[in-house]
Amino acid sequence: MATTNQKSERRMTSCIAPSVPTFRYDADVPDIPLRLAPTNLRELLVGAIAPLVAQAGHLEIALRVEAPPELPPTVVDPEKIAWAVTTLVGNALRFVKRGTRRMPGGSVVVRLAKSDDAVTVSVEDDGPGIPRDKLPWLFKRAPGATHAAGLGLMLIHDVVVAHGGRVDVESHTDGPARGTRVTLTLPGQSSTSAPQA
Numbered sequence: 001m002a003t004t005n006q007k008s009e010r011r012m013t014s015c016i017a018p019s020v021p022t023f024r025y026d027a028d029v030p031d032i033p034l035r036l037a038p039t040n041l042r043e044l045l046v047g048a049i050a051p052l053v054a055q056a057g058h059l060e061i062a063l064r065v066e067a068p069p070e071l072p073p074t075v076v077d078p079e080k081i082a083w084a085v086t087t088l089v090g091n092a093l094r095f096v097k098r099g100t101r102r103m104p105g106g107s108v109v110v111r112l113a114k115s116d117d118a119v120t121v122s123v124e125d126d127g128p129g130i131p132r133d134k135l136p137w138l139f140k141r142a143p144g145a146t147h148a149a150g151l152g153l154m155l156i157h158d159v160v161v162a163h164g165g166r167v168d169v170e171s172h173t174d175g176p177a178r179g180t181r182v183t184l185t186l187p188g189q190s191s192t193s194a195p196q197a
Helices: 004-013 042-059 078-095 132-137 152-162
Strands: 037-039 060-068 075-077 107-114 117-125 166-172 180-188
Touching: 004 180, 037 078, 042 060, 042 078, 042 107, 042 117, 078 107, 078 117, 078 152, 078 180, 107 152, 152 166, 152 180
Parallel strands: 060 107
Antiparallel strands: 037 075, 107 117, 117 180, 166 180
């Protein structure tokens, strides 16, 4: 008979595997249509990861969103940005330490920040980190791939680039800074400066 923790882990696995959008590829250029709209990123992401927060709690993993109280709406494709961030959070939850009622587990933090010309969304965990030699390959597409199935990390990169942004990864496998931070940098375009359709 499965234990409570095993059942929780199975629920976590199903919850942290969001479906991958079926974008098609033409040669080396991804065809990613965007439905841009002024979006409150804090509300979007808090809602998107809510099921993951509940499941993480069953495994004594701390998952939270940190954001400025007054973050102006940003013009993005909300569905694709929510998918990208929940996929990163799901990956992080797979690798951070599970806890118990007596011993807390690891943590995953989604942070939003705004500068004059950009908005950043970072997903940071205190897991085992990614070996340095693997970092350059995280967002590479396998030769011959023609669709997004199984290519989640690569597609995250392409979704962000389609918005005019970039993805940065910082990871350490030892020391006090052990863990991984993936940062999505998006143009800080407000609803007042959005392009007209």
